[in-house]
Amino acid sequence: MSAKNASPAVDVATAHALIANNPDTLIVDVRTPGEYDSAHVPGSINLPLDQVDAHLGRIVDDAGGRMLLICQSGARATQACTKLVNAGLPAATVVTGGMNAWITAGGPVERGRERWSLERQVRLVAGAIVLLSIVISIWVPAARFVAGFIGAGLTFAALSNTCAMGMMLTKLPYNRGAACDVDASLARLRAPGLRA
Structure with missing residues (x-):
């Protein structure tokens, strides 16, 4: 696809x-290394979205x-695919519905720590944050603006298909899981025999 922000996609059966x-x-x-460790498609590699720009x-x-x-669910894969397609990689395709759809369709999954x-x-x-700011607004009325700010952020996240809060959460140790070896993942891009 040559149009900006166009991401080719296939359903699980086609995948x-x-x-x-x-x-x-x-x-x-x-996904984050923590999510990948929890459940992933056998033979897949982990290349977190936050590493795609650095290694595009x-x-x-x-x-x-x-x-x-x-x-x-497909949102982060779509962002990565758009970047790759716009950078000249036509063979990148999104699995629609992501791991949620893969698991629902009965696809094979390797599971780790949930x-x-x-x-x-x-x-x-x-x-x-919204609940806490509303409760605090009983004593400090200005705290309700925090709830409004979060609501505005979530609205922007939906409209732009990005999420600043999600990107910040990816940095937490909980989401880092076992360290993702980006170099090993990138090496597998070049070596089809190592893909299985």
Whole structure:
């Protein structure tokens, strides 16, 4: 796709067919290492969204075949795919619905220590801040503006398909999980034989 912000996408059934028909298809999981450790598609690599910009040139240069991008629900994979397609990598495709759809469809999953998804963490933090600011506003009326600020941030996040709070939460030790070896993940882009 040549249009800016256009991200090619396939559903889970089509992704399964692509993988079955082309064993060199690489599944790139752009979630946090903590989310990846919790559950991921067997044979996938972890390249968190916050690392895509830093390594964009290398990803585009080294990618040697079809790349399926997956996250929890599809939003982060879409952001990564848009960046890759706009940088000249036409073989990048988003798995629509992400891991949520993959698991629902009965796709194979390697499980580790269960962790909350980033989206669930954002709901918890945003909800807690709003609730706390409303309670505090009983004594300090200006505290209600904090709730308004969070509401405005969530509205902007929905309209722009980005989330500043989510990006901040990715930096927490809880979400870092086992350290993601970005160099090893990038090396697998170039070496199809190491993809399985």
